[in-house]
Each structure stands twice: as C-alpha cells, then as structure tokens.
Ligand code: MF3
C-alpha cells in the first residue's frame with residue numbers, strides 16, 4: 001500500500017463509470033439520432049449507476065455531456081441536431097462517484113466518413129497513446145506536449161493551444177495544466193500519485209479556434225475538422241495507470 005492507493009481506487013471507479021457510459025453510447029450512435037438523445041442516454045446511465053454527471057450545471061452548462069461535431073473543437077452543447085452520414089463527433093463524459101471524477105472522451109464516425117477525417121481521428125488517438133506510454137515519475141510536462149505536437153505535426157495536423165488537459169481528483173479542473181504542445185525537458189516533473197487528463201484537440205487545418213456566442217462551443221476558425229480523445233490517468237512508481245479504459249475494447253473507431 002502507498003499513500004495514494006485509496007485515491008486511485010476511487011478514481012478508477014469514477015473513470016470506469018465514464019468509460020462504461022461511452023461504451024453504452026457506442027451501441028446507440030447512428031445516423032438519425034439527435035445529440036440531445038445522446039445526452040439523455042448518458043444522463044440516465046450515470047444516474048442508474050449511482051454517479052453524477054459533472055458537466056450538468058458546471059459554470060452554467062445545462063447538459064450532462066459534450067457533443068462536438070465536425071469543426072467543433074470541444075464543449076459542443078447537445079441539441080436537436082441530428083447525426084448525419086459522414087459526420088464525426090466527439091463525446092466527452094465526466095462522471096462523479098464518491099466525490100471523485102473520471103473524465104474521458106472518444107471520437108465516433110457516423111456512416112461513411114472521409115479518409116481525411118479517419119486519418120485525423122487515428123493520429124489524434126495515436127498522439128494521446130504515445131504520450132501516455134512515456135509517462136513515469138521524473139518525466140516533465142513539456143515532454144508530454146512535445147510528444148503529442150511532434151507526432152501530429154508530422155502528419156500535417158495542428159495542436160489546439162487554447163485548451164489543455166488538467167489535474168483532476170475531487171475537483172473537476174485543478175492544477176497542473178497539461179499542454180498538448182511544448183518543448184522537451186521543460187515544466188514540472190511528474191510524481192507518483194499525480195492524477196490528470198491528457199486530451200489533445202487536433203485540427204486538420206490551422207490551430208486557431210473561436211468560442212461561439214453561446215459561451216461554450218469552441219470551433220476551428222478555418223472550419224476545418226477537429227478531433228479529440230481523452231483519458232484520466234494516475235502516475236505510479238514506474239509508469240501510469242489509465243482509469244478510463246473501455247471495458248468493451250472500444251478504444252477508437254471503428255468500434256466492431
Ligand atoms: N469534460 C471537459 C474536459 O475534458 C470539460 C467539460 S466542461 C462542460 O475538461 F461544462 F463543458 F461540460
């Protein structure tokens with residue numbers, strides 16, 4: 001036992017509920033359903049499993065999860081918008097169980113999506129996993145950002161600079177900020193027991209974004225497609241633990 005094993009056990013329970021919510025949604029996502037329906041399914045699943053949805057009433061947000069379609073970078077608000085053939089969508093779920101938070105998101109492809117969109121989604125997922133694979137005590141935050149930026153730029157994509165990953169435990173967003181770009185060997189060092197998210201937002205075009213008048217929806221300025229994946233992780237003595245792994249093996253599309 002160590003002094004963070006109790007915290008990790010609780011984070012795992014919250015993370016697992018968030019992951020199972022995405023697993024459940026995967027079996028419903030298809031052409032013709034609205035993002036409000038996704039929100040309703042998510043809300044009910046989390047409630048039925050004795051958790052709470054963190055986004056609901058968070059800083060005035062009125063839905064239980066985020067649905068970010070096509071050129072929406074993050075914080076898309078569920079609405080009567082119907083999923084259409086060729087859409088790509090990120091669904092971001094944050095569950096609270098026993099005061100602890102689990103935050104995770106995945107991309108979904110609706111019907112037949114363009115090759116360019118599929119490549120963007122693949123590179124975004126790979127960049128997150130490459131960063132997770134190097135995590136261990138002593139690594140610096142800049143190394144995480146560098147790993148992600150270096151990879152996605154080599155594929156011709158760009159890293160969003162205005163949003164980042166974050167510390168998370170019994171608070172939704174806490175220090176440190178986890179930037180998805182940066183220089184090797186800069187920033188603070190990772191210590192065992194640290195818990196945070198990695199959630200790269202990657203654009204097919206330029207990295208510039210703007211937030212719409214609703215105060216939430218972030219979109220690419222050039223209207224290019226944007227993709228994101230997110231895991232909540234904890235730093236261990238010799239690596240890390242992912243708290244938000246899919247139970248059904250639904251890591252990235254296609255979810256077969
Ligand atoms: N889940 C998002 C994150 O990864 C935050 C959503 S806040 C909301 O940090 F209010 F927009 F839901």
Ligand code: CO
Nearest residue numbers: 103197199230
């Ligand atoms: Co997050």
Ligand code: CO
Nearest residue numbers: 092103104230
């Ligand atoms: Co999130």
